[in-house]
Amino acid sequence: KAGVTQTPRYLIKTRGQQVTLSCSPISGHRSVSWYQQTPGQGLQFLFEYFSETQRNKGNFPGRFSGRQFSNSRSEMNVSTLELGDSALYLCASSFTGGPYEQYFGPGTRLTVT
């Protein structure tokens, strides 16, 4: 079974631009969670989607948004990029959204200049 895939793997953007990251979960998984990983703050929860509905959201500004499609693929969008948004963005998929079975993708490395 193929693992969680994320595209692109690397991205360089300029401050003020917007960016869209994509996550394809493991086949059959209906929950996708997104995390931001930085050296200073570590791994922080962004949001979780299940069957196209956002069920949970972390403490991030409204510039961070996401969505999930009927095939469970998910995208997250960051508008008006700031230098501090430079991070590794990870998505994790699971069948039900429970913590017992979250599988992480390799992440998208976003650099904002």
Add this chain to the structure above:
Amino acid sequence: GESVGLHLPTLSVQEGDNSIINCAYSNSASDYFIWYKQESGKGPQFIIDIRSNMDKRQGQRVTVLLNKTVKHLSLQIAATQPGDSAVYFCAIPLQGGKLIFGQGTELSVKP
């Protein structure tokens, strides 16, 4: 809110030695704990978990110990190998697919 902390940001051990990575948590109501391993260029990978009704759980070369009295858990890796070099995180799951992660301990294994 829930918080998770690690005692050491880095740990260096000799190949073949045992490694111990520690983690502390704040909420005594937490009932489930997970250890993840993150290798360079990869996402976190599940290693082992433990429920609060257990004090100890063993996997292949890994053991997790839970001390609920002092809200502390540890990951022990037996006969550490170069392939064990990675960052190790403890994590506590909350509702709705949310995991609270510790800051991570970077384990380096010297050959």
